[in-house]
Amino acid sequence: MRKGKMVKDGSNNVPSLRPTSIWGQDRKFIYLTLNLTDAKYATVRIRPDSLFFKANGIGANGKHDYCLDFEFYKPLQPTGNTYKILGRTVEFKLLKDKVGEHWQQLCKDQPKPSWLKVDFDKFFVEDEEDEEETDNAKSEVDKVIPQLVDAEVQKLQQQVLGQIKVGYLVFYNLLQAVCFSIITGTILSRIIADPYDFHVGTYDITGSYMKFCQALAVLEVIHPLLGIVKSGVLTPAIQVFGRNMVLFMIISPQESIHGEKIVILLFLAWSLIEVIRYPQYALSVINYPIRIITWLRYTAWIPLYPVGFYLEGGMYMYKHMFKQRTKHLKNISGTSTSKKKS
Numbered sequence: 001m002r003k004g005k006m007v008k009d010g011s012n013n014v015p016s017l018r019p020t021s022i023w024g025q026d027r028k029f030i031y032l033t034l035n036l037t038d039a040k041y042a043t044v045r046i047r048p049d050s051l052f053f054k055a056n057g058i059g060a061n062g063k064h065d066y067c068l069d070f071e072f073y074k075p076l077q078p079t080g081n082t083y084k085i086l087g088r089t090v091e092f093k094l095l096k097d098k099v100g101e102h103w104q105q106l107c108k109d110q111p112k113p114s115w116l117k118v119d120f121d122k123f124f125v126e127d128e129e130d131e132e133e134t135d136n137a138k139s140e141v142d143k144v145i146p147q148l149v150d151a152e153v154q155k156l157q158q159q160v161l162g163q164i165k166v167g168y169l170v171f172y173n174l175l176q177a178v179c180f181s182i183i184t185g186t187i188l189s190r191i192i193a194d195p196y197d198f199h200v201g202t203y204d205i206t207g208s209y210m211k212f213c214q215a216l217a218v219l220e221v222i223h224p225l226l227g228i229v230k231s232g233v234l235t236p237a238i239q240v241f242g243r244n245m246v247l248f249m250i251i252s253p254q255e256s257i258h259g260e261k262i263v264i265l266l267f268l269a270w271s272l273i274e275v276i277r278y279p280q281y282a283l284s285v286i287n288y289p290i291r292i293i294t295w296l297r298y299t300a301w302i303p304l305y306p307v308g309f310y311l312e313g314g315m316y317m318y319k320h321m322f323k324q325r326t327k328h329l330k331n332i333s334g335t336s337t338s339k340k341k342s
Helices: 127-194 201-214 218-226 234-251 261-285 291-298 301-341
Strands: 021-025 027-036 036-048 051-059 062-071 082-085 089-095 114-123
Touching: 027 114, 036 082, 036 089, 051 089, 051 114, 127 201, 127 261, 201 234, 201 261, 218 234, 234 261, 261 291, 261 301
Parallel strands: 021 114
Antiparallel strands: 021 027, 027 089, 036 051, 051 062, 082 089
């Protein structure tokens, strides 16, 4: 619980969104409760004849700026008026100008505004003539309770869906991080063990992991389309489909190049990028950044991306040269056959 702080604010721009509120009274005080969760940046001005309130929080319409600006039905004392910003509500305790005076309504020009209901538990009736009004007030309270319950249920549903989304994104990014770590560790260990022939047999170990990771990476194009992440579609689409063309259309179908150094070095360049990127994404999802990982995420790509582009270009060139070789070998073979027949 935290005490609100009075702030002078000359703004008269009142948003259309008003927090659902309930009010009551006893002989001495007016009680006003605003149903606004996690209210922040509150601006409050209480005057003997009016109330101004503005804050950002979660109300019946979700997380927005909410505002109230109205004149009181009767005046207040100039001092002794307080408010508290709690976890789910903002509560005002306002001192009447005349003790024992009964207020027929809260707002001067609005007898029954749509955003305001009666808090029957805090509603004092001065004499028997007001019993009928009290009954009406209780009926209004009975009506507003289901609305408040519905709002809480919707809020709970949003929280559950949010937790599911966070869990899924953490699992996805950690899975990719583990697979790319296996690829990176395998290639680096083989380079250390045999710097000259490290590429021999390495594709047989790392190829299936790389195919799995890149096939799974197609989800990164789907995530923004479904609203799971708040990012664009174009950037991941270019990266994912660009890599997949090289992997599935050039490298994978041609077994003769699986043992080439350029293929393994390309795998290493890709893996060194992703072994940093995916852990950083997982940490950002749970709002737990680690400075060194964040620094590496936005620094390591500077040398690694150009290397990756260079090696990918080399693969396209290799494919072109392989086609030319196959074409000329066929021509030579056809020429030799025709000479033998002659």
